[in-house]
Amino acid sequence: xxxxxxxxxxxxxxxxxxxxxxxxxxxxxxxxxxxxxxxxxxxxxxxxxxxxxxxxxxxxxxxxxxxxxxxxxxxxxxxxxxxxxxxxxxxxxxxxxxxxxxxxxxxxxxxxx
Amino acid sequence: xxxxxxxxxxxxxxxxxxxxxxxxxxxxxxxxxxxxxxxxxxxxxxxxxxxxxxxxxxxxxxxxxxxxxxxxxxxxxxxxxxxxxxxxxxxxxxxxxxxxxxxxxxxxxxxxxxxx
Numbered sequence: 001x002x003x004x005x006x007x008x009x010x011x012x013x014x015x016x017x018x019x020x021x022x023x024x025x026x027x028x029x030x031x032x033x034x035x036x037x038x039x040x041x042x043x044x045x046x047x048x049x050x051x052x053x054x055x056x057x058x059x060x061x062x063x064x065x066x067x068x069x070x071x072x073x074x075x076x077x078x079x080x081x082x083x084x085x086x087x088x089x090x091x092x093x094x095x096x097x098x099x100x101x102x103x104x105x106x107x108x109x110x111x112x113x
Numbered sequence: 114x115x116x117x118x119x120x121x122x123x124x125x126x127x128x129x130x131x132x133x134x135x136x137x138x139x140x141x142x143x144x145x146x147x148x149x150x151x152x153x154x155x156x157x158x159x160x161x162x163x164x165x166x167x168x169x170x171x172x173x174x175x176x177x178x179x180x181x182x183x184x185x186x187x188x189x190x191x192x193x194x195x196x197x198x199x200x201x202x203x204x205x206x207x208x209x210x211x212x213x214x215x216x217x218x219x220x221x222x223x224x225x226x227x228x229x
Contacts, residue, residue, distance in 0.1 A: 043220035098163075101148070101156075
């Protein structure tokens with residue numbers, strides 16, 4: 001079983017739509033959570049961290065459910081420029097864990113006019 | 114401020130040859146990570162340096178891969194001899210020293226390696 005699982009998509013949505021991505025992680029030692037964005041043939045870039053209380057950044061809302069080991073990302077009012085692959089990422093903490101990122105396979109979003 | 118840079122951007126080599134990838138982290142970032150994405154798979158961790166010391170090399174596939182970070186500045190990743198399954202995109206990332214509370218890793222543009 002993969003440590004971080006995502007639905008690869010693709011998600012094809014019209015401009016203005018609301019879209020949600022989900023991610024599950026298997027290791028309960030996972031302590032830090034992030035969504036990264038990766039454009040085609042580019043490097044991953046941090047989109048937002050995910051906190052237990054949930055957090056919002058403009059049109060983007062991230063939620064974490066530790067009991068279910070589940071992370072979500074909601075994008076409201078989709079823009080053409082939101083088209084990208086969204087990577088769910090966790091970091092394990094504790095002895096022996098040095099901050100390496102553990103990636104999901106990514107969910108591809110295509111926003112159409 | 115300059116970001117993480119990697120060289121070369123692309124490399125095409127034949128099976129059995131040697132390739133050396135280079136990463137220059139953001140100045141002042143003690144932590145340097147190497148990751149790899151092979152076709153159709155997720156990005157996977159290879160190893161982690163803190164300054165010049167290897168902290169974690171649990172992701173290195175085998176002894177054909179050798180990473181160095183002499184002087185704690187730039188890092189190199191050598192693949193010798195290269196095999197077909199080594200093809201993929203190799204990313205380098207750096208992050209500030211521990212204790213700053215900053216976990217964000219800044220990625221370089223990657224080196225696309227093709228082994229034929």
